[in-house]
Amino acid sequence: MDRYRIIEVKQSVFADNDAEAASLRAELRAQGTCLINLMSSPGSGKTTTLLRLLPLLQRTLRVGVMEADIDSDVDADTVSRTGAKVIQLHTGGMCHLDAAMTREGLRQLGAQGLDLVILENVGNLVCPAEFDTGAHLDLMILSVPEGHDKPLKYPLIFQRCSAMIVNKTDVLPYFDFDLDKVTQFARQRNPGIQIFPISAKTGEGVEALAAWICAQIDKEKEKKETRL
Amino acid sequence: MHELGVVFHIADSLAKIAEENHVARISRVTLQLGEVSTVVPEYLTDVWNWNCKRTPLLTGCVLEIERIPAVTHCGACGQDYPTVPQGKRCPRCGSEDTWLIQGNEFIIKEIAVPDG
Known part of the structure; x- marks a missing residue:
């Protein structure tokens, strides 16, 4: 019989990614670039929301966008029409991005030279929430047709995000979606979560969201200045 | 598909650990997996076996999974209770001021390597 020797490891599977994410976050802060990780399920309107949001952010900020998908470049092509610097990332079958990617x-x-980079993560409410990308701000979109019970079913992503954008409010009359309930469920998971009801189709609510994002970026810049 | 990414992460960590310990082969890896971590053990094992076939360090390496039960603590009444059947609301006092104290672990506990 073969003899074995045991080596004790006791290391979280996410430890390497967490360390990589922390160092990326610090480097970006030092170069003055804020990174936003935008997550949601497929079809919630991440790209349409960006198309509304980018012109408002571009009034004062130099913005770049990274579109992550398993395949195709349809999103990058659409977003590039806003004039923002865009690249498409292919995850090659993986359901999320990690800090190294x-x-x-x-x-x-x-x-370098960008004030803000928005990472549009792979459409999925589960896996992206597990992997720290190195972002300074995690945001998510929940759209009305998905239902107000999602914070109960996918708690981690709601715990992780600083803000929940409730998209497609223009179709509220046609769905049994309760804005009060979604607020209550999300705050059970994360008492401090900001909630922005918007319609990326009509533009309603997008100004308030853009103003909040700009305020968060200013806060990030202050952190950098206090550190120097 | 989540399991695929996770297996790549574990394999990368093991490659580093093997290098640090001057090990050329790993025979067994023991993981501790919490009951409410988002990983499904059966899928993880399937992807693990596939990845071992393409990784010399892990050829024939057995994956052993230790499950850790999920336990929630209630801040209002101080009781601990099993998370999976009860959820967020404390079964004793009804408070929702509760938090998970164990059960989301995903840890590489130890590895076994051929001796000599």
Whole structure:
């Protein structure tokens, strides 16, 4: 019989990714680039929301976008029409981006000189929430047709995000979606979560969201200045 | 598909650990997996076996999974209770001021390597 020797490891599977994410976050802060990780399920309107949001953010900020999908470049093509610097990342079958893939994406994008990079993560409410990308701000979109019970079913993503954008409010009359209930369920998971009801189709609510994002970026910049 | 990414992460960590310990082969890996971590053990094992076939360090490496039960603590009445049947609301006092104290672990506990 073969003899074995045991080596004790006791290391979280996410430890390497967490360390990589922390160092990426610090480097970006030092170069003055804020990274936003935008998550949601497929079809919630991430790209349409970006199309509304980008012109408002571009009034004061130099913005880049990284579109992550398993395949295709339809989203990058659409977003590039806003004039923002865009690249498409292919995850090659993976359901999420990790910090190393995000770092490589930022390098390809050329994030130096940008005030803000928005990472549009792979459409999925489960896996992206597990992997820290190195972002300074995690945001998510929940759209009206998905239902107000999602914070109960997918708690982690709601715990992780600073804000929940409730998209497609223009179709509220046609769905049994309760805005009060979704607020209550999301705050059970994350008492501090900000909630922005918007319609990316009509533009309703997008100004308030853009103003909040700009305020968060200012806060990030202050953090950098206090550190120096 | 989540399991695929996770297996790549574990394999990367093991490659580093093997290098640090001057190990050329790993025979067994023991993971501790919490009951409410988002990983499904059966899928993880399937992807694991596939990845071992393409990784010399892990050829024939057995994956052993230790489950850790999920336990929630109630801040209002101080009771601990099993998370999966009860959920967020404390079964004793009804409070929702509760938090998970164990059960979301995903840890590489130890590895076994051929001796000598």
